[in-house]
Amino acid sequence: MKLRALIPLLAFIVLVILLAIGLTRDPKKIPSPLIGKPAPQFSLPAVLQPQQQVATADFIGKVALFNVWASWCAACREEHPLLVEFAKQYDTPIYGLNYKDQRADAIRWLEVFGNPYVNSAFDLQGTVGIDWGVYGVPETFLIDKKGIIRFKQIGPITMDVLNNEILPLIRQLEQES
Amino acid sequence: MKTLILMLGMLLSLASLQTQAAFNTYDFADPVKKERFDKLINELRCTVCQNQTIADSNADLAKDLRDKVYVMINDGKSDQQIKDFMVARFTDFVLYKPPVKKSTYLLWTGPFIMMGLAIVFLIAYIRKRTRTPSPSIDEHDHERVQALLKEQQKDTRND
Numbered sequence: 001m002k003l004r005a006l007i008p009l010l011a012f013i014v015l016v017i018l019l020a021i022g023l024t025r026d027p028k029k030i031p032s033p034l035i036g037k038p039a040p041q042f043s044l045p046a047v048l049q050p051q052q053q054v055a056t057a058d059f060i061g062k063v064a065l066f067n068v069w070a071s072w073c074a075a076c077r078e079e080h081p082l083l084v085e086f087a088k089q090y091d092t093p094i095y096g097l098n099y100k101d102q103r104a105d106a107i108r109w110l111e112v113f114g115n116p117y118v119n120s121a122f123d124l125q126g127t128v129g130i131d132w133g134v135y136g137v138p139e140t141f142l143i144d145k146k147g148i149i150r151f152k153q154i155g156p157i158t159m160d161v162l163n164n165e166i167l168p169l170i171r172q173l174e175q176e177s
Numbered sequence: 178m179k180t181l182i183l184m185l186g187m188l189l190s191l192a193s194l195q196t197q198a199a200f201n202t203y204d205f206a207d208p209v210k211k212e213r214f215d216k217l218i219n220e221l222r223c224t225v226c227q228n229q230t231i232a233d234s235n236a237d238l239a240k241d242l243r244d245k246v247y248v249m250i251n252d253g254k255s256d257q258q259i260k261d262f263m264v265a266r267f268t269d270f271v272l273y274k275p276p277v278k279k280s281t282y283l284l285w286t287g288p289f290i291m292m293g294l295a296i297v298f299l300i301a302y303i304r305k306r307t308r309t310p311s312p313s314i315d316e317h318d319h320e321r322v323q324a325l326l327k328e329q330q331k332d333t334r335n336d
Contacts, residue, residue: 030224033268100237126241133266135224135238 032133032152039066039147040131044121047098047106054121058095060147063173065094065140065166067117068129071105073137079156080113086162087116092170096120099129099137142166144173203247210250217246217256221263222271230273 034040043055059066067083069076087094096117098106103122110120123129132141142151151169153161205211215232221242223234231239231246242263249259263271275281314322 027227030268030270033265126237127245130241130245130266135267 029154030135032149032154034133034141034149035152037149039141039143039149040128042121042128042131044097044123044128047096047103047110047120047122050103050122052119054095054119056147058119059093059143061145063092063145063170064143065092066097066132066143067094067141068097068099068132068134068137068139069120070099070101070137071109072101073099075156076138077113079138080116082157082159082162083116084114090170093118097128097132097134098122099134100124100126142169142173144176203243205250213256214246214250217250217259218243220273221246221260222273224267224271 039056039060041056043053046052046054065086069080083094086092094117096119098120100123103124106120106122110117121128126134132139136154138156140153140157141149144150150173151166153166157166203211203214205214218232219230221231223229223231223236223239223242225236225238226234229236229239231242233239245262246259249262254262260272269275269281275284277285
């Protein structure tokens with residue numbers, strides 16, 4: 001009889017545990033279906049030299065970061081110094097996708113805050129963004145030598161993510177042929 | 178009062194303008210395509226504002242996705258091809274109605290399992306209750322009850 005009286009309490013505890021797990025998960029983070037798949041093909045004019053094309057082919061054959069950014073995006077500004085620092089310290093190239101931005105604003109941004117990108121593609125319509133499943137800027141993809149997407153960061157890269165996830169993975173991918 | 182009515186009128190006209198802006202920009206020569214378009218954009222979730230469909234949302238991305246659906250329908254793509262295109266980029270998350278597969282079995286069957294359990298418990302409870310005999314009264318107690326009831330009747334009459 002006493003045990004039976006405990007059943008509601010146990011049920012309540014299970015419910016609380018389930019809700020607590022639910023609270024720690026961020027519903028804004030949609031797992032990317034692109035991980036393990038080849039990087040979507042694109043070819044767009046560059047931000048700085050419109051007559052030059054930036055394409056997926058540019059970063060195949062090396063481990064590369066592909067960072068989606070825009071001058072209107074506040075979180076990108078927060079992330080930017082880290083990218084600039086990364087570009088100074090490491091050889092891994094960063095390619096940019098300037099997403100739904102004005103060219104003049106984008107150029108000014110690179111002049112003021114520094115340009116960590118080997119090259120940035122200018123995606124005014126956001127069509128390449130859709131192909132890459134971009135829904136919240138900034139987003140960063142890590143692409144291996146064969147052009148397969150291996151990691152995706154939604155939202156700004158933090159020191160923690162850089163040191164504990166991105167850098168170890170870059171080292172591992174550099175070993176692969 | 179006059180200003181109030183005027184303000185209400187302005188608000189109403191604004192509201193109607195907005196809904197028109199969301200839908201009238203897409204013209205279809207074929208009414209069937211228009212119907213498919215309306216159905217599809219009401220089934221796809223806006224990934225930025227997650228509790229809205231791309232039909233409801235004013236987010237930039239939702240507009241882009243509506244444009245994409247529009248273009249794909251006019252290109253002669255089937256509903257399934259359009260949904261597959263979205264799922265390939267944003268996962269099943271973009272579908273308001275998730276597909277039945279291994280990872281969603283619990284989601285789909287959960288409510289029925291819960292209801293089944295509730296029915297089992299309810300039946301067990303009712304059976305147990307009908308099985309317990311109602312307490313019996315012996316002759317002596319019965320007489321006492323009758324006496325008490327009579328007494329009470331007298332009391333109420335006297336009041």
